[in-house]
Amino acid sequence: MVTKQTYQLRNEQILSNAINHLRNTPLNPDKPFIVTIQERTRSLEQNARLWATLSDISEQVNWHGRKLTTEQWKHIFTAALTKQDVVPNLAGDGFVVLGQSTSKMTVGELSNLIELINAFGAEQGVRFSDESRLAIEWANRWGESNKLKQVA
Template sequence: MTKQTYQLRNEQILSNAINHLRNTPLNPDKPYFVTIQEATRSLSQNAKLWACLTDISQQVVWYGQRLSTEDWKNILTAGLKGQRSAPGINGGFVVLGQSTSRMTVGEMSELIEMMSAFGTEQGVRWSDESRQALEWARRFGETKRAA
């Protein structure tokens, strides 16, 4: 059997998924797995994330230094999920963030809201790209707060 994925958006799709499950043969030697999970981040959320990270990295000096977009992504995801750190291999500490590609739409929305608030507090002037990405995300209900 090939892999089947259903995006449960309405009753008809749910019914199709249930029918597929009912027609799946049971075999203890060759079991199937069923996973139900919230959708991961959208392409428009990802565009918003990187546009805002770029604006922040170009405009915010953090404790005397400019940080890369990747550095900011680590700091902001750690801020969202609670800071975790681990000793570095050659000394120091490494802040452990979360992979944004594994975030749900809801988690990414929270990150974008937090990032927008942080940037605004830091006086970031949002680029046209950031504003356009936010407008795209708002149209599809993927974030609540404006930059």
Template sequence: MDKQIFTLTRTNRRFVAETIRDSPDGHMVIVSEPTRTLDQNALLWPLLTEVSRQVVWYGRKLSQNQWKSFFTAALFGMDVVPNMDGTGFVALGERTSTMSKKKFSELIELIFAFGAERNVRFAAPKDQYLARV
């Protein structure tokens, strides 16, 4: 059987249950919250762009990806481990592609709050951004 992914709805629950019942032993079933949407992800990058253009963090201009790591670590924590040759460290954090919609919304809210504290001017007001997702 090929991999099948279902978004549960009131109308398909019976079909999903039958599919599970008819699956061979050893197959896996994972039930989880939906991950972030493409619209949410599309919102993230313009916000990171504006922060990277307008904020200097302790004398440094950070890239969009660095800000993304910064915000995800601030919200969800991170682990720092030695690099392969022992000459430095690598920060391990949560990937945004695996975040639930709720966690991703918290990330977006954190970026807006951080921007407001530092007078970041986003291209559109917060409510216009959030209306898209």
């Protein structure tokens, strides 16, 4: 029985290990294996930064006369970033956004989302919390994203 293996291809040695593992995997046409190569999804630090900035937006911005939850703001920003589609809901009295989950976003996609949220917050005069500012400073210091803007 072959167990699931995941490799983060950061250097030649890890790449070599992954290739060797593939070469030693038994082939069985009745039970084929699937190999997927993809960019790493969001980091825990990015996730924390996302929710800190969404919380600041949620607490400080009225959107067309309404206060929205962090989850609702997340839907608005992901829809704006990915040009998502909307369809009528089942009752016919509203709409549903056909969205993308942030948990499946790559590091680069989530960096772009956080950049969009920060730009919107700056336009709306949001004063970002220490948690949000520290998360942005951390990203800038460690080079996770050179696009994020520090908002005072």
